[in-house]
Amino acid sequence: MTFLKLLGFIYSVAQVLMPCLPPVPLSSEVLSTDQYLGKWYYIGVASWKDEDIESYKSVDNSVVELKKGENNTLIMAGALHQEDQCINMAWTYHIHPDRDPVMTEGLAENLGVFLDGEWIKCPTCLIVAKFHHSNSFLRVMLFDRNEKTSDDLVKKFKSKMGCLFINRFLISPRTKDFCKLEGTE
Template sequence: MVLITLLGLIYAVAQVLVPCLPPAPLSSEVLSTDKYLGKWYYIGVASWKDEDIDSYKSVDNSVAELKKGENNTLIMAAALQQNDQCNNMAWTYQAYPNFGPLMIEGGERYGLFFDGEWIKCSSCLIVAKFHPNTGYLRVMLFARSENTSDDLVNKFKSKMKCGDIIDKFVISPRTKEFCQLEGTG
């Protein structure tokens, strides 16, 4: 326990000294609290390759819900307004105690969740998905409010561009009505 506390302190100091360093990921226990469970609105996605985010170019908007599942899982269900249709999808993240905050999605992809404080947004959630064998990476921004400011989008882009690694973005235009999440009323 002392080692974990010491590593946390070192990481906190490193974040001040290296502004590009992402925040510490959130554990599944933290994500299972009222602060993170519930409804989220998709804002945009970033990556280092266009092909990793091309499918988001046809998404006008999306509303998602983070729920606690059974057997150490978190489920993110979403209703996407895509190509003038409502598409409902769900992703299951399996948490394993030995993996810390790293969660497995579908056996081959990994997910990490970050607090929005990194971009000075206490009502935001950042979700990073990656596939280590293919180099696939997506970093998605969600907010509690369906109304998003340009300032928030600019902060997200700025943090993602820090270090000149992630420079591809698709931001949701939100020109259409949000779809209804199935099973949530």
């Protein structure tokens, strides 16, 4: 464990010296703490290609809850305000001890990685990257604990994504009320 802490420290120093380094993924052990479990507000999504995020165009806003599931899983339950409807969905992330922090999600075993918002200088943020290897696409979603989103936060997210040559974005307009998360409120 000391070796991992040393590597984490070295990476933190490298981030300061080279700000375009990608963030370090969060392990399932870290994600299972009060710092990450609970309610998150969706801010936006980024990708390399427009078609990878096309389905998010009709999402006005979303609120999700991250919770620990059974049998080595994390559950992300969400209420999406899409067009004029509230749609509740859930995604199950399976934790395989040998592959942690990379998790599988869904039947096609798409890959999911959770990243610390400190990468964009936002201690109240969470970044979720989904790699769908079956149809070769990537989505990077930004969430915040705060219901309100600042333009500065969106700029930081876009800037860091630009470091990774990710330049397609959809930012949630948030013109409607947030939907109720079923079973949590």
